[in-house]
Amino acid sequence: MSHVLAAVAWPYANGPRHIGHVSGFGVPSDVFSRFMRMSGHDVLMVSGTDEHGTPIQVQADADGVTPRQLADRYNRVIVEDLHGLGLSYDLFTRTTTRNHYGIVQELFEGLHRNGYIVARTTLGAISPSTGRTLPDRYIEGTCPICGYDGARGDQCDNCGNQLDPEQLVNPRSRINGETPKFVETEHFFLDLPAFAEAIGGWLDRRENWRPNVLKFSRNLLDDLQPRAITRDLEWGVPIPLDGWRDRGDKRIYVWFDAVIGYLSASVEWARRTGDPDAWRKWWSADAQGKDALGYYFMGKDNIVFHSVIWPALLLGYSGEGDKGGEAGQFGKLNLPTEVVSSEYLTMEGKKFSSSRRVVIYVRDFLERYDADALRYFIAAAGPESNDTDFTWAEFVRRNNDELVAGWGNLVNRSVSMAAKNFGVIPEPGPLTSEDEAVLAVAKAGFATVGELIGKHRQKAAIGEAMRVVAEANKYLSEQAPWKLKSEEDKPRQGTILHVALQVISDANTLLTPFLPHSAQKVFELLGGEGVHAPMPRIEEVEDLDGGPAYPVLTGDYKAGARWESVPVVAGTPLAAPKPVFRKLDPSVVDEELARLGGEES
Numbered sequence: 001m002s003h004v005l006a007a008v009a010w011p012y013a014n015g016p017r018h019i020g021h022v023s024g025f026g027v028p029s030d031v032f033s034r035f036m037r038m039s040g041h042d043v044l045m046v047s048g049t050d051e052h053g054t055p056i057q058v059q060a061d062a063d064g065v066t067p068r069q070l071a072d073r074y075n076r077v078i079v080e081d082l083h084g085l086g087l088s089y090d091l092f093t094r095t096t097t098r099n100h101y102g103i104v105q106e107l108f109e110g111l112h113r114n115g116y117i118v119a120r121t122t123l124g125a126i127s128p129s130t131g132r133t134l135p136d137r138y139i140e141g142t143c144p145i146c147g148y149d150g151a152r153g154d155q156c157d158n159c160g161n162q163l164d165p166e167q168l169v170n171p172r173s174r175i176n177g178e179t180p181k182f183v184e185t186e187h188f189f190l191d192l193p194a195f196a197e198a199i200g201g202w203l204d205r206r207e208n209w210r211p212n213v214l215k216f217s218r219n220l221l222d223d224l225q226p227r228a229i230t231r232d233l234e235w236g237v238p239i240p241l242d243g244w245r246d247r248g249d250k251r252i253y254v255w256f257d258a259v260i261g262y263l264s265a266s267v268e269w270a271r272r273t274g275d276p277d278a279w280r281k282w283w284s285a286d287a288q289g290k291d292a293l294g295y296y297f298m299g300k301d302n303i304v305f306h307s308v309i310w311p312a313l314l315l316g317y318s319g320e321g322d323k324g325g326e327a328g329q330f331g332k333l334n335l336p337t338e339v340v341s342s343e344y345l346t347m348e349g350k351k352f353s354s355s356r357r358v359v360i361y362v363r364d365f366l367e368r369y370d371a372d373a374l375r376y377f378i379a380a381a382g383p384e385s386n387d388t389d390f391t392w393a394e395f396v397r398r399n400n401d402e403l404v405a406g407w408g409n410l411v412n413r414s415v416s417m418a419a420k421n422f423g424v425i426p427e428p429g430p431l432t433s434e435d436e437a438v439l440a441v442a443k444a445g446f447a448t449v450g451e452l453i454g455k456h457r458q459k460a461a462i463g464e465a466m467r468v469v470a471e472a473n474k475y476l477s478e479q480a481p482w483k484l485k486s487e488e489d490k491p492r493q494g495t496i497l498h499v500a501l502q503v504i505s506d507a508n509t510l511l512t513p514f515l516p517h518s519a520q521k522v523f524e525l526l527g528g529e530g531v532h533a534p535m536p537r538i539e540e541v542e543d544l545d546g547g548p549a550y551p552v553l554t555g556d557y558k559a560g561a562r563w564e565s566v567p568v569v570a571g572t573p574l575a576a577p578k579p580v581f582r583k584l585d586p587s588v589v590d591e592e593l594a595r596l597g598g599e600e601s
C-alpha cells in the first residue's frame with residue numbers, strides 16, 4: 001500500500017469549463033484515483049480553481065465586477081460541474097484562500113533565501129490609462145519581419161517568428177486599442193538554469209512516462225532561461241519581502257502561485273481533517289513520506305509547469321539546486337513520480353472556441369445526458385495519447401451500441417430473467433467447461449484492467465473490461481437459458497443465470513472507476529446494499545484563516561467496492577430491473593449540430 005497523490009490540473013476560473021477540459025485532466029484522474037483506492041492505496045486527490053492573473057482582471061473589468069466576484073461566480077460553477085461528473089476529489093478548493101496565500105509566500109521566501117529568486121530590471125509594456133501591465137499576448141501590431149498586421153506580442157502567426165512586444169510596428173492593446181507604453185520595471189525571476197542539472201538527473205530516473213512527455217521535458221532543459229515570477233498587477237498574491245509586501249502594484253505571477261496549489265490544497269485538506277501534519281505522508285522526502293507516489297494530470301499545454309517548473313520550485317525550496325541551501329519549514333519535498341499529460345480533444349473537427357460557439361459546456365451536457373455516457377466516451381475514445389475528435393454521431397453510436405446494447409442489455413436481460421424465474425440469485429449446479437471459461441475471463445480482468453489503469457492506458461483498460469462484457473453476452477447467447485423452460489431444465493437455467501450474474505458483478509467492478517454512477521445502480525440491481533462507488537459532495541466551508549467562505553468538493557471514499565471478485569450469494573432477492581443506461585434517439589445528432597456555430601460544411 002502506498003500513499004498516492006493525484007494532483008489534478010487547476011481549471012482557470014474565467015468561465016465555465018467545456019468537455020475538452022474535463023477530458024484532459026478531470027475524468028482520467030478520477031478513473032485512476034478510484035482504481036487506486038479500490039486497490040487499497042491511500043489516495044489524496046486535490047485541485048481547485050486557478051483564480052489570479054491578468055485574464056481574470058481583464059474580464060472582471062469588462063463585466064463591471066471585481067476579480068474576486070468573477071472568481072466566486074466561476075469557482076461555484078466549476079465545483080458544481082465537477083460534482084456532476086462524479087469526480088472524487090478529496091479536496092477541490094481555490095487559490096484565493098488565505099491558506100494558499102501563506103503557502104505560496106512560504107515557498108517564495110524559501111526559494112529567495114536559498115538564492116534561487118533574483119531581482120532584475122526589465123522593459124515592460126503598460127497600459128497608459130490603467131497603469132497595468134499588458135502581457136505579451138494582449139499586445140498586437142505589425143510584424144517587423146513579414147509585415148503581417150495581426151502579429152501578437154509573443155509571436156507572429158503569419159510567419160511563425162517569436163517576437164518581443166517592443167519589436168512590433170504600431171503596437172496596440174487588444175483590450176482597448178491604446179498604444180502601450182514601454183517602461184523599466186523591477187521584477188523577480190526564478191533562476192531556472194540553476195536547476196537544469198538536478199532536473200536532468202531526475203528525468204533520467206523516470207520510468208513509464210509517456211515517451212512524448214519525457215522527450216518534450218528533456219528538450220526544455222536545453223534552453224532554460226530565468227523566468228519572471230512577478231507582474232505589475234493588483235490581483236494576486238503579494239510578494240512576501242520587505243519593501244514589496246505592501247506594494248499594491250506588484251503581485252506574484254499566476255503560474256507560480258497556481259502550481260503551488262497542489263501543496264497548499266494538500267495542507268488545507270489535512271487541516272480540515274483535524275490532523276494538520278497528515279499531508280506529509282504524500283509530500284515529505286523523509287521517512288514520513290517514504291511510500292509516497294505523486295501523479296500529475298493535465299493537458300499537454302501544461303507539461304512545462306509540471307515537468308520543469310514545479311520540480312524546480314520543489315528542488316529550490318528543498319535546497320537542492322546548483323546553489324544548495326536549506327529546506328524551509330515544510331522540509332524537503334517530493335518531486336512528481338509521473339507527469340501524465342493528455343492530448344487535445346477537438347469538436348466536430350474544430351478547435352473548441354467559446355466565441356465561435358464550437359463548444360459544449362459540462363453543465364449543458366449534463367442537463368441533457370448522463371455523466372457516465374460522457375465518462376465512457378472520454379475513456380474509450382478520448383485524447384489519451386493522440387488528438388481526438390468528439391463528434392455527436394460517434395457519441396450517440398458509442399452510447400447506443402456499446403453502453404446500452406452491450407453492457408446495459410447484458411445486465412437487464414440477465415437480472416430480469418433471474419428475477420422472473422427465481423425471484424433471487426439462483427443456486428448454481430455443477431459447472432460446465434463453458435461456465436468455468438467465462439468465469440475465468442471475468443476474474444482475469446482484474447489483473448489486466450488494473451495493470452493498464454496503473455500505467456495510464458485507460459483506453460485499453462476499458463476495452464478489456466468491455467471484452468469481458470462481450471464474452472458474457474456471447475456466453476448467454478450460446479447457452480440460451482430462455483429456452484430451458486421445462487421443470488427438469490430449471491436447475492441448468494439457474495446455473496447459467498448464476499454464472500451470468502457473477503460475471504456481471506465482476507464486470508461491474510472492473511467498470512466502476514470509469515462508470516461510478518451506473519456501477520452503483522448495477523450493484524443495487526444485484527441485491528447489493530450500501531455504497532459501491534462513493535460520490536463527492538459539495539460542502540460550504542469557512543476559510544480556515546478568516547477569509548470569506550466558499551464551496552469545496554470533498555467526500556468520504558473509504559467505503560465502496562474493492563478491486564476483487566466478490567462471489568454473488570445465491571438466495572439474494574432480485575427485483576425486475578430498471579434500465580441502467582438511456583438509449584439516445586439519433587435525432588439528437590442534428591439537434592446538437594444545430595446548436596453549434598460556425599460555417600456549414
Ligand SMILES: [Zn+2]
Nearest residue numbers: 143146156159
Ligand atoms: Zn510575421
